[in-house]
Amino acid sequence: MTTGHRIYTTSFASVYPAYVAKAEKKGRTRAEVEQIIRWLTGFSQAELDAQIAARTDFETFFAQAPRLHPARANIKGVVCGVRVEEVAEPLMREIRYLDKLIDELAKGKAMDKILRD
Template sequence: MAGHRIFGVSFASIYPHYVTKAEGKGHTKDELDEVIGWLTGYDAVGLEKAIATEVDLRTFFAEAPAMNPNATLIKGVICGIRVEEIEDPLMQQIRWMDKLVDELARGKKMSSILRGA
């Protein structure tokens, strides 16, 4: 299957970086999991399974229990690219997750990160 090489990176390999980023800015793993869960529908057990089985990002998002319909409200720039303008759906989902983690690390209120949920 064609696509960017990031699609084949395991969720397990990036998750510790997300944890470090969140905790380094005074947030918890639970808060991080809440943000990822809001986006994808994964609960704690589902996240642990994705980590343990080292699924790639393509599979992580393909098997997401319930992508949040409000994810389209995620706007802004990540890695110099506006997330709302990304054409590839999988790349957009990955960048949405990156953006939410960045917002958590920057100290944005959880109600804002979760788009009023």
């Protein structure tokens, strides 16, 4: 187990509603949030639902991700005052990638621009 930030042991399910609320507050949808998460992690919708139901922590959530998208390295910018591309710790970088994608969604960016294929 990685030692470090407490977010690593926080359940993904406890943060997921905040991602959805942030998006919905700006007129986006839960389906778009889920599409972003599936794109980033490679989880199917059923697998994502199971991760949420199991209250999997962030460390396990990313460790069990079937296929982290190779284009995630193209995610650049600042989230929580930190440049995501400069985050040294791999797990924290994955979490920040997700945070940045949700921020972009909430800011009205088009899905085809968010999902960097």
